[in-house]
Amino acid sequence: MGEFIIKMPDVGEGVAEAELVEWHVKTGDPVREDMVIAAVMTDKATVEIPSPVNGTVIWLAGEIGDRIAVKAPLVRIETAGETDEAPRVRIAQTPVAETPKVEIAKPVPAAPAPAPAPAPAPVEKSLAAPSVRLFARESGVDLRQVQGSGPAGRILREDVEQFLSLGTTPVPVKGGLARKTATEEIKLTGLRRRIAEKMVLSTSRIPHITYVEEVDMTALEELRVTMNGDRRPDHPKLTVLPFLMRALVKAISEQPEVNATFDDDAGVITRHGAVHIGIATQTPAGLTVPVVRHAEARGIWDCAAEMNRLAEAARSGTATRDELSGSTITISSLGALGGIVSTPVINHPEVAIIGVNKIATRPVWDGTQFVPRKMMNLSSSFDHRIIDGWDAATFVQRVRTLLETPALIFIES
Template sequence: MGRYNFKLPDVGEGSAEAELVGWQVEPGDTIVEDQPVVEVMTDKASVEIPSPAAGTVVSVVGAPGEMLAVGSVVLVLEVDGPGNAGDEAAPSVVQPQPETPPAAEPPAGTERTGAPAGEGNYVFKLPDVGEGSAEAELVGWQVEPGDTIVEDQPVVEVMTDKASVEIPSPATGTVVWVKGAPGEMLAVGSDILILQVAGPGNMTAAPVSSEGPSEAPSPAAVAPARATVVPAETPERRAASPATKPGFATRTPGEKPVASPAVRRRAWEHGVQLQFVPGSGPGGRITQDDLDAYVESGGALGTGAPTGRQPKTGTEDVKVIGLRRTIAKRMQDAKRRIPHFSYVEEVDVTDLEALRVTLNAQYAKDRGKLTLLPFLAKAMVRTLPDYPQINARFHDDDGFVRRYDGVHLGIATQTPTGLVVPVVHHAEALTLWECGAEVARLAAAAREGKASRDELSGSTITITSLGALGGLATTPVINYPEVAIVGVNKMIERPVVRGGQIVVRKIMNLSSSFDHRVVDGWDAAEFVQRIRALLETPATLFVED
């Protein structure tokens, strides 16, 4: 028998770490090779990671909500044979404890005068929050000066690019001072909290600077300023105020609520303190549905609100973070780097819609229902071989355009956390129903945060649709580094002149955008007109060359 150290593999997207969502095994379990053992979350999706070997679980590292470094040992197995742990030490604990900061010189102006005998001050520095970040944004304090707290009790929530992180206290004591208000950036390694603890603490006495405190004030100086540490107007403080309905309290002080970054972000935006939200997921994990139910039941609302119509004077500043920040950066890059031009054409889809309804009536039970998107995909697949410059990606940094024989259709999909583009790979090889099923599968995976890295990359041209909200025309933004995007607008009935008669037809506009560095206006117009001809005469979609 031997020990096998399982290290967190590369989760893609260039991430150096991932958030632990939950363990699916525990010490003592006997597992087989390829059995899912842990679920982690990246910017775009939750990923289940299988075991690379069979054996008995000896230990696991980390609790839900913690960040795991890629390449670090996260699970130890006892396996048949020598294993792989002969040259490296296995983790000695099942759940890592917060690192106790080393003794530090106090900030200028901090003194211990007045501390009772046998007590001292303990300075807590912001620990490394991972991802190579030198700082983190303060979301909110969960304690304030005067509070008595215990070791491992969550004291502050900070946010990185990818997740909200609750940081526990490394010691038991009374809060003397906290640094910063929600929205401020805190440097890793800087003093953020001072505790009065039993014993000497980790601060030595220091003279008071003649210029006054530069970092942390003396314990005596902070007490009168308690109310100004965190502004009363912030969503975090409103959620923690007595106005929050106490009937929803489901956790004891110090018990950490478990939730994904997406849930934490929504809770922060709505002013909801997760401490009071019941969790129905595995291990008490708070889901999106739990948060919705809590808000709908009035859990985030105060009492005593005025009943008459009052002028609304409030404002809300929402920090652009996480996936929203990624989307903003990509859209800005696309508009900055790509000289867009748009082309809008109306398409008579009366016959196409009649065909779709007929096919669904006959085959939906066995093959699934068809939307208009598979028909558009088939029309694009039939047309793109004659316009290879449109089924391409422009690598402008390196000065070349890569054209593709295969058609990899990106499907712009709205999710609870923002816009993502799952990809139907090799759409040219799929039947109408296969394409429809793949579009539905990918959209569902994207909305649930389950789409894999491969399913979210590699598109050569994108389709975007707002469905019934599609409007009459749009100017879609190209999904860089692609060179074209085709937008579907809503289908409406309009009076149309046909053969000298006014008839009612079903009309749908196609709004497309192109990279003018690669695609000429004439070619773009021809491309769209070819698609229009196929959609208006849907039988031609099935005519083999």
């Protein structure tokens, strides 16, 4: 008998530790070669770690949410013999530039091992990825009722769909109104922790000023409907956002200070010639911001196609690191749920974010009577250290003019 020690992968680029975001096994579980045993996350990537050998798990390093130093022992596996084959590490979400490595101690003769650490609490629950938990919750399915077909009994989306196809649903609670006293503690881990840290950074270091303006979208909506009706089969369906992206490009050409990033530690503002527009996108795991690069060099259809491609990649977890970083200004939109007004948080270290609220038909006075118009509010936030209120208002008013007279968007400067 021998023992393999799998250490926390070295993902390079100065990363000193990674966060445990998922265990696929518990102490005592048998594992087979190439079976995924854990997932860890840095601020650059989520990495799946497979077992390089067949054996039995005899020790796990910690619980979900724990931060483990690079090269520290992560898993100990008891094996029947020696093997020289190196393990492979899978990049699950955002690849890093350098290929991650897993360090393994050479097999050593079995020796009295210390008492195994207790299995982490999350393995006592149904094993499932966050996206599967969200799908189950939205479908009204208790995962404890579902039999998992994945490694170590992990529940896959297909398992939940199979459960639903059998017509099996949770038994409804009978009776009238009753008090509820239960509480649930949820540890902040993975992408949700990253989002929380980014929001704290943005709101604690950036003094926000938010400016709201009403925009008459009637003419643009008529144009959008016409263009969608005449579009080629290979063209995507247009939403409001590609028009807004092109309007931002034209407005930025007149006020380049809005398309900037601010290094507040060094006290340096960088104005960018390229307009890399981040599109805040909701995914099953949380909010991400894929980036449409060089919007200044893209037309309406190209902006729409690239935005759709990136949104799908973000939602499926296949977006690359470059596709999720490097924005110079961000758009935040909740679509039909956009409400009347919002106070978007700037995507640090940028200096501006444009919030899109919902379009609604409202009565507007035209000088002689009230007429129905399709109205939308823009709620935009600016870094008040860099952008004065007057400049913020001037920028938004220019964007408003372009959206209300959409032909201007297509006129070359």
